[in-house]
Amino acid sequence: MEVGLHNLEREIERARAAWPTLRAIAPPTTIVARVRAAVVAEARRLRRRGRWLQAVRTFGGVAAAALLVVGLWGPRAGITPDADALSLVQDWGQALDASGTQLRDTLLGGWARGERPDAAAEVDELFRTLELSLERFEDL
Amino acid sequence: MDRSALDELLERARRREPDALGRLVDLYAARVYGLLVRLTGDRDAAEDLLQETFLRVCRMIGEYQHDGRFESWLMRIAANLARDRARQRRRRGVTGSLNDAGPRGGEGESAAGPSPRPDEALAAAEAGARLEAALAQLSDPEREILVLRHYADLPFREIADLLGVPLGTALARAHRALGRLRELMRDEQA
Numbered sequence A: 001m002e003v004g005l006h007n008l009e010r011e012i013e014r015a016r017a018a019w020p021t022l023r024a025i026a027p028p029t030t031i032v033a034r035v036r037a038a039v040v041a042e043a044r045r046l047r048r049r050g051r052w053l054q055a056v057r058t059f060g061g062v063a064a065a066a067l068l069v070v071g072l073w074g075p076r077a078g079i080t081p082d083a084d085a086l087s088l089v090q091d092w093g094q095a096l097d098a099s100g101t102q103l104r105d106t107l108l109g110g111w112a113r114g115e116r117p118d119a120a121a122e123v124d125e126l127f128r129t130l131e132l133s134l135e136r137f138e139d140l
Numbered sequence B: 001m002d003r004s005a006l007d008e009l010l011e012r013a014r015r016r017e018p019d020a021l022g023r024l025v026d027l028y029a030a031r032v033y034g035l036l037v038r039l040t041g042d043r044d045a046a047e048d049l050l051q052e053t054f055l056r057v058c059r060m061i062g063e064y065q066h067d068g069r070f071e072s073w074l075m076r077i078a079a080n081l082a083r084d085r086a087r088q089r090r091r092r093g094v095t096g097s098l099n100d101a102g103p104r105g106g107e108g109e110s111a112a113g114p115s116p117r118p119d120e121a122l123a124a125a126e127a128g129a130r131l132e133a134a135l136a137q138l139s140d141p142e143r144e145i146l147v148l149r150h151y152a153d154l155p156f157r158e159i160a161d162l163l164g165v166p167l168g169t170a171l172a173r174a175h176r177a178l179g180r181l182r183e184l185m186r187d188e189q190a
Helices: A002-017 A029-073 A083-108 A119-139 B003-014 B018-040 B043-063 B070-092 B118-137 B140-150 B156-163 B167-189
Strands: none
Touching: A002 B140, A002 B167, A029 B018, A029 B043, B003 B018, B003 B043, B018 B043, B018 B070, B018 B140, B043 B070, B070 B140, B070 B156, B118 B140, B118 B167, B140 B156, B140 B167, B156 B167
């Protein structure tokens, strides 16, 4: 089947090769000018629309973020937060900060390069603080 | 236009730079118009479709994956538009003919490539005119497939895809059309 098609195509191409060249038929210059003007105008319109869509996307993102904030905090505005829960959140935030600071100090202090003999104890303390912070968070 | 210049032009056109798209019109309008005149058999329709073709290019250029076959892509757009028009006309019961599609009062006709000697040019013009006349006598589907291959230079696989037929059908149609064209040209010479 494939061979048959290939042979047929070759036969057609051989016959076609003997054809004279079809003459070019150029369009009137006024038509080319009209088409060119229409295409340039369309390109400008599409570019303007592209810029506008870009602006809509950017401002849409900002608007969505604003709506999200309103959605999260707006309905809760009238609710008084529980004092214990608030305190726990603050503790958890502090513990997380402390563990982050410890991690940074440990790494910057050369633990990563094996230059600190007490590095293992520091890392243990770091993970203990982190676990503690997570436990507190679970209690909320 | 060399390959790298065309690549750069197409890249600018993809960014929808108006000048670049205008330049594509300058470069390809004649080729596209020639195809449309032969497919529609109507110069006024070809003029309208020429504009629609380039407007589509302007809108769809972002989808074009440049693989060095921009002209084929362009010709496919034009051929599709010509086919849509033919379908609409068939639905409305309108038929057309290629017999009146020759240049109007010598306007707009041009020869492609380097200028041959006058006697060669005359012989080529006569042969081209015979071919044109024979093509005009073919049925629409027969003419369409030969013009797409010979003038638009689309490979048969792309033509089959464009016409929505299997490759074998496209080849068989082209084969039949060529046979008929040969007969017509022989009759005219006799």
